[in-house]
Amino acid sequence: MKQRTVQDEGNITWTCVEAFSGGSRKTAEAAKTLTKDAEGNVTVVCTPGGGEQSVRLSLPETWLEQTSDQALLDAIQATKA
Structure with missing residues (x-):
């Protein structure tokens, strides 16, 4: 994961992970495909x-590699507004 x-x-330290990413890789990929908007x-x-x-x-599928730390923090803050 x-x-x-x-x-x-x-x-405050935030740990972010894709929902449904636990379990086997095959299961996680299937869940990702089903949950994409x-x-x-x-x-x-x-x-x-x-x-x-x-x-x-709700972030782009490439959030892990391509979303900056600041953009991630901004998204977290936006949910609290």
Whole structure:
């Protein structure tokens, strides 16, 4: 399971991972195919190190490699607004 960790201005560390990414690679790929939306986005769950609630984001399938840390933090902040 691949994940990204980012830290926000309040020093909260967020660990982000694609929903349904656990289990076997074949199962995870099948789940990703079934859960992609019309724009090709996948669901990403970001869990804080403390004090905040987890958030669900809809991000491009390439979020792991191509979304900057700041863009990821901006998406997390947008869900809390």
